[in-house]
Amino acid sequence: MPQPYKVEIATSIEKINAQEWDACANPSAQPIAPNDAVEAAEAESGDGERFNPFLTHAFLKALETSKSVSSRAGWSSAHVLVRSADGRLAAAAPAYLKSHSMGEYVFDFGWADAYKRAGLDYYPKLQVAVPFTPVTGRRLLVAPAHGEAARQTLIAGLRALREKTGASSIHVTFPTRADWDALGSAGFLKRTDQQFHFLNRGYADFEAFLNDLASRKRKMIRRERKEALANGVEIEALTGSAITERHWDAFFQFYMDTGARKWGTPYLTRAFFSSVGAAMADHILLVMGKRGGRYIAGAINFIGLDALYGRNWGAIEDHPFLHFEVCYYQAIEFAIARGLSRVEAGAQGEHKLARGYGPVATYSAHDIADPRFATAIDEYLQRERIHADMALEQLAEMTPFRKET
Structure with a gap:
């Protein structure tokens, strides 16, 4: 029965x-x-x-x-x-x-x-x-x-x-x-x-991924990555105990600024980031952009056993291609280094196609x-x-x- x-x-x-x-x-x-x-x-x-x-x-x-x-x-x-x-x-x-x-x-x-x-x-x-x-x-x-x-x-x-x-x-x-x-x-x-996802086809590194692209797109991505950092911007990729409340304070500022301008009402409270950070630090990748010793942009990703999931992004300074670097290219590099099979970059965005993310x-x-x-x-x-x-x-x-x- x-x-x-x-x-x-x-x-x-x-x-x-x-x-x-x-x-x-x-x-x-x-x-x-x-x-x-x-x-x-x-x-x-x-x-x-x-x-x-x-x-x-x-x-x-x-x-x-x-x-x-x-x-x-x-x-x-x-x-x-x-x-x-x-x-x-x-x-x-x-x-x-x-x-x-x-x-x-x-x-x-x-x-x-x-x-x-x-x-x-x-x-x-x-x-x-x-x-x-x-x-x-x-x-x-x-x-x-x-x-x-x-x-x-x-x-x-x-x-x-x-x-x-x-x-x-x-x-x-x-x-x-x-x-x-x-x-x-x-x-x-x-x-x-x-949606648009990056599929890791066993790439040894980011350069191996670029070698799979048409020459024109390969050159475009290299140029975008270079220009994203042209104004003295540095990138920090943080996981686990390296993520502190100072990082969450900065990231929440980015999240609120971008959310208020783009969506009208940001959904997540400041307490959420502290709570999820304390409970799931080893499953979080926080990519932060810094200029002149001050954090200016960031993206939060969650780490699975098979995939990296890009979620929220924000910035308080506007720099050409910084969004692509922080959200897409850093995610691809991390996924390849970790041996993850794909990056899911969230909803919508046909601009992701030109950057190696497929439908x-x-x-x-x-x-x-x-x-x-x-x-x-x-x-x-x-x-x-x-x-x-x-x-x-x-x-x-x-x-x-x-x-x-």
Whole structure:
């Protein structure tokens, strides 16, 4: 007989045992042999990921305890848990009841507007995601000892929570392809988009990567790197205990300045960076630009076993190409040195193509309660997927690599 399961809702990640959560979130966090690196690089982003830092209990806890995620911020934690008959955690999903559509990087503002014009409430909605983090990863976190029955119970639990709370919909953003397909089989609507990732094809160093590029692009990158440092700018790459509160103070200033100018409302509080820095220092790469003894720019990256994930950037001085150096080229150098298979540089940005980052598909899945809206959105997404696939093919032809590569 199938093992009976019980569904629970946790309104805080702190109410969940960290070891149990992490066993579901990152069950395969074991080293692989070096000769597997190229094969891993060619694998589709997120599938087979051995360790995703954003799914850890520590990262999600830092978001909540720092009040970056809270009901006041429009993110009310409602993590869905599936427990086996012996009370152990068999599956989980990081879930939030939301009163807006900010901080998601998968845009549904048009859907919300259509609901409003029809006299219906789109909010609250149920978001299954890592807040403010457009990084592909598992969303249906099933423990290795459990299988499809636990997964289906988890999906049913999400739908039961949607009904209980009166949420209009469920949105699972940036799942792996495997989770995306499982959700599609369960009746969720499927959506695609793209990002730009650097794939490490076994490069010995940055120069070896450059040698894979067409001559014109190779020269362009060398010029950009030189000009980025032309005004006396120095670069520091910091990890672990080398990152201090002084660095976080400087970085937060950059983050707030850039966030306020570009997005209007920065999402992360100052306390988040201290909290995540204390809990996950060895999984953080902080790239800082300094001029005249003063920090002027920085980018935070998170380190997995397979990938480097670029997240936030900011600067208080404007220097040509400094953004590319701090965010893209330093990340490539670090990934090659660490033997990581790829760099994920965040959402959007076709300018990344010319700098060695290629197009990769990303996914989301959506469960719409109102059948009329579900039908209309499904028809729209079918057309959108065709255009997204065509865009991926066209972008793949625009990469800077030599044709024989």
